[in-house]
Amino acid sequence: MNSRFVLSELTDALVKAGHRRREAEDFVRAFFAKIEEYVFLGESVKITGLGTFKLTRIAARESVNVNTGDRIEIAEHYKLSFLPDSSLKEAVNAPYAQLEPIALDPDPDRSEEVSSKDVRQSLRETQARPDGRSAAASVAESAPKDFPVKNRDAVKKKEEPVFQVEEQKPEEKNDKKGTTIAWIIFVLLAMALIVYALCSTVFRSDSQPVRRPRPVVRHEVVTEVPSNPRNEVAGSAVLQTPPVAESASKPEATSKTDEVASKTEVTPTTGGGSKPDAVPTTGRADVSAEGMMDAAQWEVMKEITLGRGERLTLIAQEYYGDRVFWVYLYEANRDRISNPNKMAVGTRIRIPKAPASVVNPRDSASLRRAADLEDYYKKKFAAKK
């Protein structure tokens, strides 16, 4: 086994068979020399019991240098192929001859196939949705009906995943495993209520100036709004922040709670109570109506002419300290701007003197309100296109 022999082994064998050594040597040398000769003449040399020698052409192909990543071309070349005779193959493979392919249990393979099919199926379903949103998103969309006051626009996009989880709550309660989730949500809600109670006392001074501009509206609302939906919204507002980082983000969460709560109070002025289905739209309308009223009535501080390449966001940055306040610029100039994405050069723009309570780049509540308005207008004008 695994000995390495040289040509003399063959001549020795021939000598043993009764041939003269010189003849045997000549023959063996001639034998291999002729194989080589004929192979290079383009012939395939077949020797019974041994195999076939043949030069095969390997077509040129492209490859990649593994070190540099450069593309290289491997030129057309030839290769000497040796195809052993079946008798030789059998003789060589004798030690393993009794082995046969074993058919393995097809079960794991089948189940694998099924599961991949399932994945593909669900993928197709996801793709089939007209708006291209994921299944989870659409599930979340169908959920809010059960919630009396749910203002989608009040939430920024990056917070949405958590928001969805919250929205799925009523559905999951029906599920078998929904009980655990319901329990978690209950705990979170309880925490949210505590936080809300705390912040309503601690942050009162903060939120006061924001509400001041429309005291009348607020009073009306407070009397109308039932306490239940407000609690719900307060809970949802806190849930929007990732629970893991809850302790770190408490101040943010609390201010948000204030914000959402104030929004809740505004809702019924136009919406008239809690209409589950119409809530998102009424919410938007409220936000815009509220802002519009303000910005249009604000005292005009300055009037400028739009130059080439100017944007409301840049003007807002310059005058109000944050790009997001462009919405008030737009609202103050609704009569002159039909679409803030396409403004004509030379348009005269009013820059209103904004009250610090509404436009304040350092106040997170006013920033968020402007962001909500921005979301609303973005959607509105994206839909127009």
Place this chain on the structure above:
Amino acid sequence: MKQSVFLSAVQQEAGLNAAQTREMTRQLVEALNGILADGDSLTVHGFGSFEVKKKEERLSVNPQSGKRFMIPPKLVPAFRPGASLKERIKAYQGHE
């Protein structure tokens, strides 16, 4: 090409008669088969070496039925051209 053509060429080259050539060819092939069947290798200087290679067992799937098979290991005879033959193959640009 036909083996008879090849053998007559060998016969001429070695200066032997036809019967001798046939017998020697048979014996040479037999000896070579014996060497390979034992799992040994034979190197022919200036030509190349005959050796035995082991193909390891592997899993294979029938794409039509989805059935999986364990293909057992096997030994296959192989030929590897030597250095001088390789050089010649490299320089070879095709016959004609």
